[in-house]
Amino acid sequence: MTSYWLSEPSPPRPQAHVDEPEVVVVGGGVTGCAAALRLAEAGKRVRLYDGRGIAEGASGRNGGFALRGMPAAFDVTTESVGDESARAMMAWTERAIDTIESLAGDSFRRVGSLRLAVDEEERHELRTEYEALVAAGFGAEWIETFEPPLEGRFAAALHHPPDGVLQPARWVRRLAALASEAGVEIREHTRVASLDELDGATVVVCTDGYPSGLLGEIEGLIIPTRGQVIATEPVPERLFEVPHYGRHGFDYWHQAEDGRIVAGGFRDVSFDSEFTADEQLTEPVQNALHRFVNDLMGRELRVDFAWAGIFGMVMDFLPVVGRVPGLDNAWVAGGYSGHGNVLGFACGELVATAVLGENEPLLPDFDPVRLLNVD
Numbered sequence: 001m002t003s004y005w006l007s008e009p010s011p012p013r014p015q016a017h018v019d020e021p022e023v024v025v026v027g028g029g030v031t032g033c034a035a036a037l038r039l040a041e042a043g044k045r046v047r048l049y050d051g052r053g054i055a056e057g058a059s060g061r062n063g064g065f066a067l068r069g070m071p072a073a074f075d076v077t078t079e080s081v082g083d084e085s086a087r088a089m090m091a092w093t094e095r096a097i098d099t100i101e102s103l104a105g106d107s108f109r110r111v112g113s114l115r116l117a118v119d120e121e122e123r124h125e126l127r128t129e130y131e132a133l134v135a136a137g138f139g140a141e142w143i144e145t146f147e148p149p150l151e152g153r154f155a156a157a158l159h160h161p162p163d164g165v166l167q168p169a170r171w172v173r174r175l176a177a178l179a180s181e182a183g184v185e186i187r188e189h190t191r192v193a194s195l196d197e198l199d200g201a202t203v204v205v206c207t208d209g210y211p212s213g214l215l216g217e218i219e220g221l222i223i224p225t226r227g228q229v230i231a232t233e234p235v236p237e238r239l240f241e242v243p244h245y246g247r248h249g250f251d252y253w254h255q256a257e258d259g260r261i262v263a264g265g266f267r268d269v270s271f272d273s274e275f276t277a278d279e280q281l282t283e284p285v286q287n288a289l290h291r292f293v294n295d296l297m298g299r300e301l302r303v304d305f306a307w308a309g310i311f312g313m314v315m316d317f318l319p320v321v322g323r324v325p326g327l328d329n330a331w332v333a334g335g336y337s338g339h340g341n342v343l344g345f346a347c348g349e350l351v352a353t354a355v356l357g358e359n360e361p362l363l364p365d366f367d368p369v370r371l372l373n374v375d
Contacts, residue, residue, distance in 0.1 A: 004231035004305040005169035013177035018185040021047040027206035029059035034348025040182035051191035060169035061309025071337035072317040075132035096346035107170040113163035208334040209312030222312035224277035231305040234259035321366040
């Protein structure tokens with residue numbers, strides 16, 4: 001069980017040392033590194049801990065998609081939070097993609113993305129979202145004709161031009177290097193077991209779906225959920241340059257720069273087993289992924305990498321960012337419901353802004369206290 005992204009060697013990065021940190025960040029993924037960098041640039045003494053290495057959790061174990069918006073469709077988010085907030089969230093994530101592009105170098109490619117309708121019901125849902133995006137002034141394109149191998153498989157597609165793909169581990173390792181250069185001390189392979197260890201420092205928990213034991217009464221309310229992914233042998237044909245989402249995101253795939261088909265999803269073949277913090281691969285999901293890729297390509301492909309990562313699911317499909325209820329010195333950023341590459345970065349910066357005492361109008365919609373009011 002090896003992540004294709006983590007098979008790339010980690011480059012050396014600068015080392016920093018911090019005495020008596022003012023802020024401790026727990027989690028060395030995209031959120032933790034983004035938060036640490038923002039706090040250090042604001043003049044805070046910051047130390048970051050991760051129980052493994054940088055990017056070795058969900059940030060190095062996902063499908064590599066960089067998507068704008070919330071996990072729910074734009075029109076669904078609008079119904080949930082209102083027109084003004086939904087537009088603000090979409091624009092915020094588009095700015096986050098711009099920032100990622102400016103920092104990530106060759107670990108990011110802006111290629112757009114496709115949401116694919118497998119039947120007329122999904123076509124109607126995507127068309128509704130497309131019309132809502134256009135009415136709100138956001139770029140979107142409607143597609144009804146396809147070239148092979150998509151021809152005949154899908155009813156229509158919604159194209160999101162701002163989106164892209166990442167080599168997520170490479171990107172987060174670069175983000176960690178920027179944080180180190182800004183003065184953040186990074187302690188890998190060191191787990192924080194209790195807030196009492198931190199000598200009164202403000203703590204920012206950025207572990208998304210991985211249980212931390214540091215979140216008091218909301219512990220477990222960001223639901224650990226397993227996502228499984230495979231990467232095939234390199235394929236010479238360039239067929240899937242952009243991220244593809246089908247069946248409401250239960251099928252997703254694209255083609256890496258070296259030609260490998262990276263495909264994930266199929267949690268729905270065994271829902272009950274996939275709400276877990278266990279990274280173990282399972283036969284039903286792996287078999288479904290293998291069959292899907294072989295059917296898509298019309299031939300048997302060798303699978304060179306197979307892995308799982310844990311993301312945090314939230315039932316209202318909004319991230320969780322803010323002060324941890326009942327804990328004066330603890331903050332949290334997580335709950336990206338499988339869309340953490342962009343939301344994780346944006347929320348890392350957002351929680352840092354909150355810790356610094358700066359006003360941000362998005363925070364009320366993401367307040368962690370709402371998790372305590374859900375049945």
